[in-house]
Each structure stands twice: as structure tokens, then as C-alpha cells.
Amino acid sequence: MKQEEKGVYYTEGLFVPETPTPGKAPKPWGETAVIGKSRPRVDAYERVSGSAVYPSDFSLPHMLHGAVLRCPHPHAKVRKLDTSKAEKMPGVHGLISGATREADVYWPYSKDVKTKLFDSICRFEGEAVAAVAAETPYQVWDAVEAIQVEYDVFPFIVDEKKALRSGAPQVHGAGNLVKPKETYSRGDVQEGFAQADVMREESYRTECEVHTPMELHGCVAYWDGDLLVIHESTQGVYAVQSKVAQVLGLPLSKVRVIGHYLGGGFGSKLQPGKYTVIAALLAGKTGRAVKLFVTREETYLCTGNRPPANMTLKAGVKKDGTLTALEFSVLGTGGAYPAGGTSLVDWLIKDLYTCPHVRTEATDVYINAGPARPFRAPGHPQGSWALEQMLDALAEAIDMDPVELRLKNIPAYSQARPGTPAYTTTGLKECLEEGARAFRWEERRKEIENSGKNGSLRRGVGMAGCLWIAGGGGPPSTVIVKLFSDGSVNLNMGASDIGTGTKTVMAMVVAEELGIRTEMIQIEHADTGTTQYATPSGGSKTVPTEAPAVRSAAIHVKQQLLRMAADDLGMDVSGLHFKGNEITADSDPPKKIKIREISGLKKQGVVVGVGYRGPNPEGKVVNPFAAQFCEVEVNTETGEVRILDLLGTNESGRVMDRLTYNNQVHGGITMGIGFAMTEVRVLDAHGTGKMVNRNWHDYKLPTALDVPPHMEAVPIELPDPEANNTGAKGLGEPVTIPTGAAIANAVYHATGVRVTQTPLNPTRLSLIFSERLKER
Amino acid sequence: MEEDRKKAHPALTRRHFLAAVGAGAATVVASSHLAAGASTKARVMEPTEMTKIRLRINGRTHRLLVEPRWSLLFVLRERLGLTAVKSGCERGECGACTVLVNDVPRYACMMLAVEMQGADIITLEGLMNGEKLGHVQQAFLEHDAFQCGYCTPGQIVAVEGLLRRNPDPSNDEIRKGVSGNLCRCGAYTHIFQAVERAAQLKRGQR
Numbered sequence: 001m002k003q004e005e006k007g008v009y010y011t012e013g014l015f016v017p018e019t020p021t022p023g024k025a026p027k028p029w030g031e032t033a034v035i036g037k038s039r040p041r042v043d044a045y046e047r048v049s050g051s052a053v054y055p056s057d058f059s060l061p062h063m064l065h066g067a068v069l070r071c072p073h074p075h076a077k078v079r080k081l082d083t084s085k086a087e088k089m090p091g092v093h094g095l096i097s098g099a100t101r102e103a104d105v106y107w108p109y110s111k112d113v114k115t116k117l118f119d120s121i122c123r124f125e126g127e128a129v130a131a132v133a134a135e136t137p138y139q140v141w142d143a144v145e146a147i148q149v150e151y152d153v154f155p156f157i158v159d160e161k162k163a164l165r166s167g168a169p170q171v172h173g174a175g176n177l178v179k180p181k182e183t184y185s186r187g188d189v190q191e192g193f194a195q196a197d198v199m200r201e202e203s204y205r206t207e208c209e210v211h212t213p214m215e216l217h218g219c220v221a222y223w224d225g226d227l228l229v230i231h232e233s234t235q236g237v238y239a240v241q242s243k244v245a246q247v248l249g250l251p252l253s254k255v256r257v258i259g260h261y262l263g264g265g266f267g268s269k270l271q272p273g274k275y276t277v278i279a280a281l282l283a284g285k286t287g288r289a290v291k292l293f294v295t296r297e298e299t300y301l302c303t304g305n306r307p308p309a310n311m312t313l314k315a316g317v318k319k320d321g322t323l324t325a326l327e328f329s330v331l332g333t334g335g336a337y338p339a340g341g342t343s344l345v346d347w348l349i350k351d352l353y354t355c356p357h358v359r360t361e362a363t364d365v366y367i368n369a370g371p372a373r374p375f376r377a378p379g380h381p382q383g384s385w386a387l388e389q390m391l392d393a394l395a396e397a398i399d400m401d402p403v404e405l406r407l408k409n410i411p412a413y414s415q416a417r418p419g420t421p422a423y424t425t426t427g428l429k430e431c432l433e434e435g436a437r438a439f440r441w442e443e444r445r446k447e448i449e450n451s452g453k454n455g456s457l458r459r460g461v462g463m464a465g466c467l468w469i470a471g472g473g474g475p476p477s478t479v480i481v482k483l484f485s486d487g488s489v490n491l492n493m494g495a496s497d498i499g500t501g502t503k504t505v506m507a508m509v510v511a512e513e514l515g516i517r518t519e520m521i522q523i524e525h526a527d528t529g530t531t532q533y534a535t536p537s538g539g540s541k542t543v544p545t546e547a548p549a550v551r552s553a554a555i556h557v558k559q560q561l562l563r564m565a566a567d568d569l570g571m572d573v574s575g576l577h578f579k580g581n582e583i584t585a586d587s588d589p590p591k592k593i594k595i596r597e598i599s600g601l602k603k604q605g606v607v608v609g610v611g612y613r614g615p616n617p618e619g620k621v622v623n624p625f626a627a628q629f630c631e632v633e634v635n636t637e638t639g640e641v642r643i644l645d646l647l648g649t650n651e652s653g654r655v656m657d658r659l660t661y662n663n664q665v666h667g668g669i670t671m672g673i674g675f676a677m678t679e680v681r682v683l684d685a686h687g688t689g690k691m692v693n694r695n696w697h698d699y700k701l702p703t704a705l706d707v708p709p710h711m712e713a714v715p716i717e718l719p720d721p722e723a724n725n726t727g728a729k730g731l732g733e734p735v736t737i738p739t740g741a742a743i744a745n746a747v748y749h750a751t752g753v754r755v756t757q758t759p760l761n762p763t764r765l766s767l768i769f770s771e772r773l774k775e776r
Numbered sequence: 777m778e779e780d781r782k783k784a785h786p787a788l789t790r791r792h793f794l795a796a797v798g799a800g801a802a803t804v805v806a807s808s809h810l811a812a813g814a815s816t817k818a819r820v821m822e823p824t825e826m827t828k829i830r831l832r833i834n835g836r837t838h839r840l841l842v843e844p845r846w847s848l849l850f851v852l853r854e855r856l857g858l859t860a861v862k863s864g865c866e867r868g869e870c871g872a873c874t875v876l877v878n879d880v881p882r883y884a885c886m887m888l889a890v891e892m893q894g895a896d897i898i899t900l901e902g903l904m905n906g907e908k909l910g911h912v913q914q915a916f917l918e919h920d921a922f923q924c925g926y927c928t929p930g931q932i933v934a935v936e937g938l939l940r941r942n943p944d945p946s947n948d949e950i951r952k953g954v955s956g957n958l959c960r961c962g963a964y965t966h967i968f969q970a971v972e973r974a975a976q977l978k979r980g981q982r
Binding site for chain 2: 213216
């Protein structure tokens with residue numbers, strides 16, 4: 001992993017084994033028979049029939065239910081804990097707290113910051129104080145409620161904007177700065193501003209967004225002798241294994257983590273939680289399996305979030321559209337422990353558009369709130385909200401089409417990385433041009449502008465571009481493809497399918513390479529006990545990481561079969577070809593042999609192919625690019641915004657499955673709508689410091705009624721043979737980055753109102769409209 | 777021995793405990809809830825007092841021993857193993873636990889099992905024809921109307937309910953029909969397509 005990408009998913013302290021030596025990389029595919037087609041998922045039947053067993057569905061005989069008592073205050077000390085009543089409650093089998101021997105372990109919040117699992121100091125609302133296992137969820141919550149705690153309640157700080165003021169309550173007692181301000185600079189911004197014809201400066205804010213995947217966070221844990229088995233709802237079984245083993249002081253071989261299905265994660269399930277370790281400890285104490293899934297309310301407090309971002313951006317541009325300078329600052333917070341509170345918020349400012357003079361500054365502070373976790377494209381939607389609205393304002397100031405301004409500043413190489421390496425492809429230009437064409441950008445913009453601005457329903461169009469810092473994938477990954485004597489296949493890989501269709505895409509890769517139907521493939525995955533090493537599914541890197549390894553493993557199988565067939569046919573391997581379910585020879589008369597008739601295969605029973613993910617190209621960067629275009633209708637009386645149409649173009653290399661591709665683009669846009677328009681964590685800064693909207697009623701996600709009537713995904717398939725042997729790049733994150741800014745730009749186009757703070761909702765808009773009326 | 781006694785007579789132990797400390801908040805809430813729905817002469821049950829009920833689920837009658845405070849969701853998932861009924865919020869916000877009650881989609885987390893006697897309950901499992909997918913399930917498969925799949929059982933049951941009362945819904949009716957079911961992955965547009973396809977399949981079109 002390259003240095004600048006290390007913070008992407010905040011893998012600090014995460015154990016990563018040595019990358020295996022890669023085999024010789026095969027050439028990318030030319031024409032494909034399976035890849036790129038629309039194919040329903042290989043596990044669709046399981047998912048729609050209800051037979052897929054998610055970790056929270058898992059059940060074992062005599063299984064207990066666990067629950068965690070959490071601190072109700074944002075900052076407090078446990079002075080006295082009385083568990084005597086709770087322990088005698090009906091159905092209760094075990095209780096652990098800071099006072100019990102079993103729970104005397106440390107939880108690493110980061111590489112450098114550790115606390116006791118149940119620490120007496122609680123630095124955020126929702127910190128774990130004690131935990132119980134009982135026979136039913138009802139009994140366990142009865143017992144949790146019966147635990148009596150006396151707290152010393154401390155002053156708190158939950159507004160990150162006030163965290164550095166003198167006299168602000170201290171989260172850790174040493175100032176609230178997580179680390180010294182991070183700065184980046186190239187060129188000389190003052191000189192850049194001097195060269196500009198037009199300058200603009202603006203402040204922006206994006207609110208804290210909470211993942212709230214549909215399946216709750218948690219696991220079923222049990223001990224099989226000295227082996228700890230955990231069925232966790234996770235994006236990465238190996239990441240869970242390494243942290244649990246670290247906390248409990250166990251060898252990796254004694255922690256088996258299984259995660260065949262999970263109901264969404266979006267970054268919040270890249271790591272285990274205290275809940276995982278707590279379940280394991282309760283299982284140990286009671287000698288029973290323990291199911292511990294947090295409640296929906298708890299997911300708002302202690303399973304991560306996308307940090308809020310307070311940003312300022314000053315920009316200079318020449319009349320011809322040349323960007324001359326960008327100066328950016330961000331203040332953010334990852335909550336009460338180091339969690340990347342400003343991680344990558346400045347990346348787009350530094351890297352997306354050509355600009356010689358750039359300065360950025362990031363200030364990460366502590367507040368008394370739950371720690372952040374990576375959230376789909378960490379930092380990027382926040383930075384995009386500022387940068388893409390600024391470009392829109394600059395375009396207007398120099399009377400240039402917003403698309404044209406962006407096209408003037410397409411980068412040829414990555415400016416923010418040391419040595420300014422080239423991208424293997426820079427699809428930004430194609431995304432902008434093809435997107436504008438497909439959307440009829442110019443025509444629709446003109447139609448709206450010519451129609452005049454009368455009445456309370458105003459239409460507008462807006463757009464935004466983006467890249468995603470990762471999405472090229474890379475080592476390590478090991479995959480095994482096992483071909484049975486009848487030609488059917490078992491695919492063994494450690495990666496999780498988090499709902500993006502990983503299993504389907506990988507089956508398609510095997511099908512493409514070995515010429516078999518995907519129905520003939522059985523997939524064994526996401527189990528540290530039985531499947532190969534994989535990094536967590538996140539960073540839009542699962543397809544570009546795993547697919548090349550799967551392909552290599554399939555090719556390894558083919559190579560062995562060709563050698564076996566050569567023996568049977570009495571020919572040299574060089575004249576043999578793999579064609580569907582048989583091997584043919586360039587001979588006269590033509591010879592051929594069916595795969596299942598190869599004697600070597602019959603003797604051996606199976607042929608096993610091993611594939612490793614090879615390294616990425618030396619000195620080059622593999623990044624996906626994207627652009628989105630939208631049309632909105634704004635009601636200037638009510639402040640309501642209807643998104644009428646949203647089109648996304650993505651240069652993510654080769655499309656693997658056109659059907660799941662479409663779904664991914666629509667889903668990313670939908671999540672972007674939530675980020676921009678409906679979602680906000682509300683902390684009671686002036687009263688209790690508690691989160692006041694910890695449920696799906698008050699914290700609103702986009703529903704079926706909030707998505708545009710028309711959405712379209714336009715793939716830009718630039719050949720990228722350097723990226724990896726499949727030519728595929730990540731898609732899951734770039735699809736959600738530009739949505740918010742594109743909507744805000746369309747609202748500006750419709751109304752002349754620049755909404756610089758999320759959520760862009762009727763409350764905010766109607767206030768702005770009424771202020772404007774007063775000014776008249 | 778104490779363990780065994782508790783297992784055999786959990787209600788007894790619980791009552792004994794309650795008598796010692798007085799009625800807890802949970803008792804009051806559950807009791808008043810039950811009392812509100814029953815006639816004034818009905819005996820108010822203790823929240824942990826096991827009671828015999830019969831539930832008609834997916835065409836079969838189950839005889840169960842339940843606590844009156846157990847939700848239908850808990851009984852379906854944890855007592856009967858019908859885990860297609862998902863648990864997302866347990867407060868009537870997400871729709872992951874949607875089941876059909878007398879053909880109407882309802883949230884299983886918002887109903888007590890004891891209230892459901894006499895009702896005809898259908899879960900996602902009940903929409904299968906043996907091992908064959910039902911029409912709505914087949915349509916969801918074809919149109920990739922899900923990503924992680926966790927909200928999917930609830931979505932499919934909601935669509936089944938919609939199509940049973942409205943076999944040919946308009947776009948707006950489809951949107952409203954599934955608007956009580958959250959999908960965090962954002963597969964809504966594919967769900968809309970799947971509903972149209974399901975309506976076709978139900979009409980016998982291929």
C-alpha cells in the first residue's frame with residue numbers, strides 16, 4: 001500500500017501479512033463471453049428465499065443473548081457499580097464489568113491509545129460499562145437495567161468548533177488537539193492568487209453522518225475447546241480475527257471468524273467492536289454460545305460515523321478557466337479517540353483538478369462523542385461538497401459553463417503524490433463529456449435559463465466530478481480454485497460479499513476463464529478457518545484486488561490441465577488450447593480430450609490452482625474517476641427539493657456485471673442524497689451533550705419516496721491493461737462522492753441560493769428564502 | 777440445582793423477585809398495554825408469566841408457550857427459526873420484519889405474539905412454493921432488487937401485500953407501497969422494476 005493511501009481506511013495497527021510473490025501476470029481479456037454481461041447474483045436465491053443465514057440469524061443450542069450497559073453521559077466516571085441484583089435476575093448466566101477478572105483486557109482505540117475494555121472513565125455517551133448474558137433478550141435487558149451505577153458526571157464538549165477554545169472541557173486532559181495540524185503545500189498560493197482574474201472564498205460544513213446498516217453490529221461467539229469461533233456481521237473476517245486475537249492474547253489460529261453474509265456495513269464493519277470481544281468473554285464465562293447484537297440506538301452512538309467537516313476554501317481562476325490557486329482548511333473530529341476526524345477531506349482539493357498552487361490544513365480534535373469509523377469514501381464527499389460548489393461559483397464568475405471549466409483543468413498525473421506519478425487512465429474528461437452528452441447538459445441548461453424564473457417551482461441543473469484516492473486494489477490476496485473430476489469448481493477466497501456482488505463477479509471470472517457455467521461453481525468464502533487471506537471488503541478495492549487473484553488461480557488450474565492433457569494426447573503443451581469443457585490440439589487430424597476424461601485429473605481427483613494478487617504498476621496510480629449530473633425542482637415557498645433526474649458516469653475500468661454495476665451506481669447516488677439532504681447527527685451541545693435523534697425516525701434515511709424518478713448509470717470503459725489482469729477498478733465509493741455537490745449546484749442554478757451546509761432540507765431552504773424576502 | 781429450578785420455572789422465580797422489589801417499570805408498561813386491548817374484566821398478566829397460545833403461520837398452526845411481552849418478531853425469529861423475518865430497529869421504523877397479517881403488511885416488531893392469535897400470518901418463507909421462488913421473489917432475483925439483502929425479505933413481503941390488494945399498481949403506488957421499508961444500500965430503483973415484473977408474473981405473463 002502506498003504511503004498516502006495508508007490513512008484511507010485507518011488501518012493503523014492492523015496486522016497485514018507479507019504479500020506473496022506474484023506469479024507472471026496474464027494479459028487482460030480481449031472479448032469476453034461472461035464478464036460484462038447482466039447476470040443475477042449467484043446467491044440471489046438464498047437472499048430472496050430467506051435461506052441465507054446472516055450472522056444475526058445464527059442460532060445454536062442453549063445460546064444466550066448478550067447486552068451491554070452503556071454510559072448515558074458524554075463524559076463521566078463510574079464511581080460505583082452494583083451488579084448484585086442483576087446477577088440474581090431470572091435467566092442471567094454471566095455478567096462482566098471493569099470489576100470482573102475475565103474482562104481485565106485492553107481495547108486499542110488506536111495504535112497508541114488503549115483503555116480498559118470497561119474503563120472507569122467514559123469519554124462518550126454509549127461507552128461500555130458492563131455486559132450481561134441471559135437466556136432471552138428480554139431477560140438480558142431486565143438485568144442490564146437492574147445494574148446500579150453511580151457516575152461522577154464531568155463537563156463535556158460535543159461541539160468540535162469550540163473544542164480548542166480556552167476553558168473548553170478536556171476529553172483526555174491534554175488539550176483537545178488529536179495531533180499537530182496537518183498541512184500540505186505546493187507552489188505558492190499567494191502567487192497563485194496574484195495570477196488570478198477572479199477569486200472566491202467560502203465556508204462550508206457537512207454534518208456527521210451515521211452508517212446505520214440494516215443489520216445491526218454484532219456476532220454470535222462460542223468456544224470450541226480452546227478455539228474461539230465468531231460469526232460476525234463483518235466486511236473482513238481476517239481484520240476481526242487479528243484484533244480479537246490481539247485483545248485476548250490468543251494465537252490467530254485459535255480465533256476463527258466466519259462472516260458469510262452481512263446486512264450492510266459501508267465501512268462501519270471493517271473492524272470488530274468491543275461488542276465482539278464482550279460476546280467472546282461472556283461465552284467463555286458462561287460456557288455457552290452468546291449472541292450479542294447491539295440495538296439500533298447503540299449503532300448511532302458507538303459503531304462509527306462520517307465525521308462532520310467545517311471547511312473554508314479560497315480559490316483563484318483566470319478568465320480562460322485556468323485554476324491558479326486553492327487554499328483549504330478543515331476542522332473535524334473523529335470523536336473521543338483518534339479515528340481520522342479529518343482523514344482525506346482535502347484529497348480532492350489537492351488531486352482532482354490541475355492547479356499549481358495549493359495549500360491545505362487539517363485540524364482534528366477530540367469531542368465527547370462516539371469514535372468515527374471509515375464511511376464509504378472517507379473524506380471525499382465532504383471535500384467534494386466544498387470544491388465542486390466552489391468550481392460552480394468560479395464558472396459563473398468567469399461566465400463559463402461548469403463542465404467546460406472542469407475540462408480545462410483535467411490532470412495528467414497525480415499532483416498530490418510524491419513524484420507526481422501518472423494515472424494509468426484519467427477518465428475524468430470522458431466522464432464529463434459523455435455524461436454531459438447523455439444528460440443533454442447544455443440543452444437542458446439553456447432550456448431552463450430561457451424559461452425565466454417565475455413562480456414558486458424553479459428548475460435547475462447541476463453537476464460535479466470526482467476521483468477516489470484508492471480503488472485500484474492491490475496485494476495481498478490469495479485465492480484457491482479447485483476443479484473436481486467432473487469439471488465443476490470450488491472457489492475459495494477470504495473476501496466478504498458485502499452486498500456489492502463480490503461472489504457473483506468472482507464466479508463470473510472463473511466462468512470466463514474455465515468456460516463453465518457459474519451454476520457449476522460453489523463458493524467458499526469469508527472464513528478464517530477455511531478460506532485464504534483477504535483484506536476487508538472496503539475502499540472499492542475488492543473487485544480489483546480479488547478478481548485478478550481469482551483469474552490467476554483459474555489460469556493455474558488450466559496450466560496443470562494442459563500439461564495433463566499433453567501427456568494423454570502425447571503432444572507438446574504449446575499446441576494445446578482450452579476450449580470450453582475440452583482441450584483441443586493443433587494437429588492433423590485434430591485431437592481433443594474432454595476435461596473430465598483427462599487421466600491425470602481422474603488419478604488426482606482434483607486440480608488445485610493457487611492465485612496471488614500481483615503488485616500494481618510501478619510508479620503509476622490506479623484511480624477511478626466519475627461525474628454526476630442532476631436536475632432538481634425547488635419549491636421556493638416550502639423549501640422542498642425534488643430530484644427529477646440523476647445521471648452518473650463512472651470510469652472504473654472494465655464492467656464486470658452490468659446488472660450489479662447499475663445497482664451500485666443507483667445505491668451510491670441514493671446514499672449521496674442522504675448525506676446531502678436528510679442525514680444529520682444532532683448532539684445536544686447546550687444541555688446534556690447526548691445525541692437526540694438516535695433512531696431512523698428522527699435521523700432520516702432516503703426512502704423509496706426520496707429517490708429520483710429517473711436515474712441512469714453510464715459506464716466509461718477505458719481499457720486499463722496496467723491496472724491489473726482484469727482491467728477492473730473500484731466502483732462502490734466514487735458513485736457516492738459527487739452527488740451532494742451536484743444537487744447543491746442544481747439548487748443554486750434553480751434559485752440563486754448557494755447552500756453551503758448540509759442537510760440541504762426544506763427547513764434550511766425555507767429559512768434562507770424567507771431571509772431573502774425580508775431583504776427585499 | 778438453582779440453575780435447573782430456574783430453567784424449569786422461570787416465571788416462578790421472576791414473580792418471587794418482583795414481589796420482593798415491587799413492580800418494575802417494564803411490568804407496568806407491558807401490563808397497561810395488554811389491559812388497554814382487553815376487556816376490563818380480563819386478568820392482567822405478569823410480563824414474564826408464560827402463557828399458551830396458538831399462532832397460524834404460513835398455513836400451519838403452532839402451539840407455543842410465550843411471555844406476554846414477547847414480540848411477534850422475537851417469537852418468529854428466535855423461537856420458530858423463521859429468520860427471514862429480520863430485526864432492524866425493533867421500533868417500527870425500518871420494515872425489515874414485515875410480515876403479512878391477514879394479507880396486510882405489518883411490522884412484526886410492533887405486535888405482541890399474544891395479540892396475534894386467530895390471525896393469518898405469512899412470512900417470506902411462506903411465499904415459497906416448496907423450493908421454488910414465489911413470483912415476487914423471482915422478480916427480485918431477475919432485477920437484482922437488493923444488495924446486502926437484509927431488508928429484502930421485508931421488501932418482498934410488502935410488495936406481496938401491495939399486489940394482493942392492487943394487482944396493477946402505478947409508479948406512485950409502488951413507491952408508496954414500499955416506502956415503509958428502508959434500504960440503506962439504496963436498491964430502490966431496482967425494487968420498483970421488480971414490482972412491475974412481479975405484477976406481470978402474477979398475471980401469468982412470462
